[in-house]
Amino acid sequence: MPQLDVFLLILRLLFIVLLYLFLLQVIIAITRDLRAKAPVIKGRLIVIDKGPSTFLNVGDEFLLRPETTIGRGPMNTIRLSDGFISTEHARLRNRNGKWYVQNIKSTYGTYVNRQPASDEILVNPGDIINLGPIAFKLVQ
């Protein structure tokens, strides 16, 4: 058996090494988790008419998640800090591979091909979604 001093030094070093190994293990677990949960990209919104917005440009693209909310608030999947977009503007949901859009609480409204989407409306690829004066095209 070693001298006590040496043994205590080994214990001290071992503590540090194990602590950092543990952190590494957690980080590896987290990255695996993220990779497993990474959403499969099933759709995009492309700006085709930016209206009076100074924030957006024609051609801007937004990736959609299976459940996407659009609005100015920080809890939205897609945050658009534009004056014509409300805090919680619209929600897009994917069910069985099809996209549905619904207005949440917006001042300027949500429309699919000029039809108001106060209830959930089916959106096909190529359809135009209007959030107030801003027009998007759904692309899959």
Add this chain to the structure above:
Amino acid sequence: MSRSFSYSLKRYRWKEFWLFIIPFVILLLEMTQLLLARLIHSGTLNGTSFLNVHNLPTIQGLIPVIGLIVALFAVNIFLSIFFPKADQMLLPLTGLLSGIGVLMALRTGPALSPPDPTQGTRQLMWVILGLIAFLITMIILKNMRWLKQYRYILLAIGLLLLLASVVNAFRVKNFNSPTHDQLNFGPFSLQPSEFLKIILVIVFAGFLSERRDFFGNNDVHIGFLRIPVPRVNELGPLAIMLGISLLIFLGIRELGLALLIYGIFLCMIYLGSGRITYVVGGLLIFAASSFLGYTVLSHFHIFSYVGERFQTITFNVVDWQHWTAADELFAENAGLQIVQGLIALSSGGILGAGLGLGHPTFVPVVQSDMIFTGLGEELGLAGLFGIIAIYMLILYRGYRIAVETADPFNQLLAAGLTSIFAIETLIIIAANMNFFPLTGLPLPFLSYGGSSLLANYIIIGILMRISHDTALAKEREGSE
């Protein structure tokens, strides 16, 4: 039979199990180190003596740590049966932190003056009670709506408990003592404010998730500046919250709690509205009113400790060779805690003295408020970085749970509860390093103290229940 067995193996929380292994080894090694250090202190061993079977510490010494390991493992099995989908990283992280907390309580207890030999055992008991509270929280919260519906009843209970400690404060009538926040139930003493902070987050989350449209559609334009003007129905609760936090500052406990509650409030306002202007405005109001309060109070010579705490920050500890007599007097009285804490941190160096081999008890109240300096002395800079990294991972998981859940109330609740950990850790670590006036906040999971441990495990319970519900909801959606 074999099918149900393989089914339960599949449900078993393997990730959590594997993450528990290294913390368990760390705790066992550190306990061994602590026992050896005790033998050195008692004179049985010294640095040059050789270890053999006869002078090794007995296996009974490991019992506290083994007890903790068994408790954590039991929780792991319980969760595998009832909540297999809940987050698997939070418990190993918090388990390691509270294990280190128990070791520090075991270590500092006998060295305190007056010595407190049962401190470690009590801390262990509180951790186990905390784990039980954690499980109860997860079981009770069948429906998160329940919290939202009964939030005002919860708030009433919390304020009632707080009122009792206000009355207590006036009975004791020592306004220069920092803390009045205590209620005694026989052998137990509870700090109601620890639970009040959870209740306040629930109330804020309920309020903000119901009225998210109130914020932000009411701006005054001055040139390119957009200044949000709060309406009366926003301003009302705002003013009440500010009032409560300042009241607590004045009546019950020191700056720390008021700062914590106000910080949580600003975090949640930001999360609910997305406007940084509210946060900046809130901070300006807080700074102005604190300054005003401070000037008035120091004029009447009450709350003298607050002034001393501010004075400590400007005190130059490094330049000790040129201290005047007044400086020395300050370092030995009002500034003692911080000065000793900084000395402890610096003497720890990079690797630390090793658990049980430093002198952390030179720092007054090292077991709770100043535990970070004690850890710094014995585990070193490397250990402190590791501990801070554990906190960061806990925060990451908490905010992640908030991002993944779909319900606005649950989002705000999870983010707000995680913010409690963030603000507490930030304030108390900054105070220990003398970047910030020292305030009576515990370092989550590490500081000695039952109420704080119970409250923190209840928070973890709520977070894990939300993550379990979210995972179940996603599964249901996927199978549709």
